[in-house]
Amino acid sequence: EEVGLSYLTLDRGAPTLSGGEAQRIRLAAQLGSNLQGVCYVLDEPTIGLHARDNHILLNALHKLGDKGNTLIVVEHDEDTIRRADHIIDIGPSAGQRGGRLVAQGSVADLQAAADSQTGRYLLHAMRHPLQARRAVGPQPWLTVHGAHLHNLQNVTARVPLQRLVAVTGVSGSGKSTLARDVLLANVAAWVAQRQTQAGRAAMDAGHAPALLGCTGLSGFETLDRVLEVDQTPIGKTPRSCPATYIGFWDTIRKLYAETLEAKARGYAPGRFSFNTGAGRCPACEGQGMRTVAMSFLPDVKVPCEVCHGARFNPETLAVTWRGKNIGQVLQMEV
Numbered sequence: 001e002e003v004g005l006s007y008l009t010l011d012r013g014a015p016t017l018s019g020g021e022a023q024r025i026r027l028a029a030q031l032g033s034n035l036q037g038v039c040y041v042l043d044e045p046t047i048g049l050h051a052r053d054n055h056i057l058l059n060a061l062h063k064l065g066d067k068g069n070t071l072i073v074v075e076h077d078e079d080t081i082r083r084a085d086h087i088i089d090i091g092p093s094a095g096q097r098g099g100r101l102v103a104q105g106s107v108a109d110l111q112a113a114a115d116s117q118t119g120r121y122l123l124h125a126m127r128h129p130l131q132a133r134r135a136v137g138p139q140p141w142l143t144v145h146g147a148h149l150h151n152l153q154n155v156t157a158r159v160p161l162q163r164l165v166a167v168t169g170v171s172g173s174g175k176s177t178l179a180r181d182v183l184l185a186n187v188a189a190w191v192a193q194r195q196t197q198a199g200r201a202a203m204d205a206g207h208a209p210a211l212l213g214c215t216g217l218s219g220f221e222t223l224d225r226v227l228e229v230d231q232t233p234i235g236k237t238p239r240s241c242p243a244t245y246i247g248f249w250d251t252i253r254k255l256y257a258e259t260l261e262a263k264a265r266g267y268a269p270g271r272f273s274f275n276t277g278a279g280r281c282p283a284c285e286g287q288g289m290r291t292v293a294m295s296f297l298p299d300v301k302v303p304c305e306v307c308h309g310a311r312f313n314p315e316t317l318a319v320t321w322r323g324k325n326i327g328q329v330l331q332m333e334v
Contacts, residue, residue, distance in 0.1 A: 002063075003028045004056045007172070016150050019048030020171030027060050036068040046077045050170040054079050081122065082107055089118050096333070136160045142187070142219040149213030150177045159183070161222060180228070182213045188226040190217055195224075239275055239287055243330065256326050261319045271316060272326050279316040281307035 274286030310327030
């Protein structure tokens, strides 16, 4: 009740809880434990919470603090920052431009720091340029009929196609259930079946895939693909990086293979791959670091002592283009 979850039935399966509900249940477990002298580290606890629930979370965190515990919270949320007893601002920007202590102390200390972006925002909220709202008119609509899964209670929702659509609501109201469990699952199955001639014939004869969590679908006929973009790690191997995942690493490899030095040595584009082949560093197998197994402790990753993080062997690194070898290009910013 203290974290606003009094509506949950006690037999709800844990995987069916929304992100915000799971977050608050974990918090409730800690509130009920009555521990003292514990240091809690919370990474963005307001993620998945509606603004309405923020004060419930903050009150619960203060109760943990009042029992004699320490709370370290990583957060962008303005309410959380303003209610903190002490603020540490890291920045000023991201990546190689960040990682420094910009300011620490109270809200006033942050506002007084010239290069604190957080402080500037707390002083006066940034004004964003507004764009006119796009009309939602006669274009096709995707409709899900009678959605009834988890917290959804017989919902019929219409989604305009060729538009950006946001699904909002308080934590646990059924946003993810509607978008992922009902819309994504059913539309993906129906669109996939329509891609084949036999599938279209079966659907025309009334043999559509079984619907999960809703009574009907309409308006999906103009869709060719259904893709989900979530927060799982990119790529299929531990060696994946933004360059390989997006696909422009292939272009860079071809570029190096076309240099005079590479042609003289007989190097093809495959030589400049850190995933396979003779070009990668044999010691770390192209990862740039080695994993050291520690007895009774988590594994430790250390830079490869042979290539020093370059991922390639000296012969491959000898080929340069505009004064840089391929290992140096891999370490450049986008």
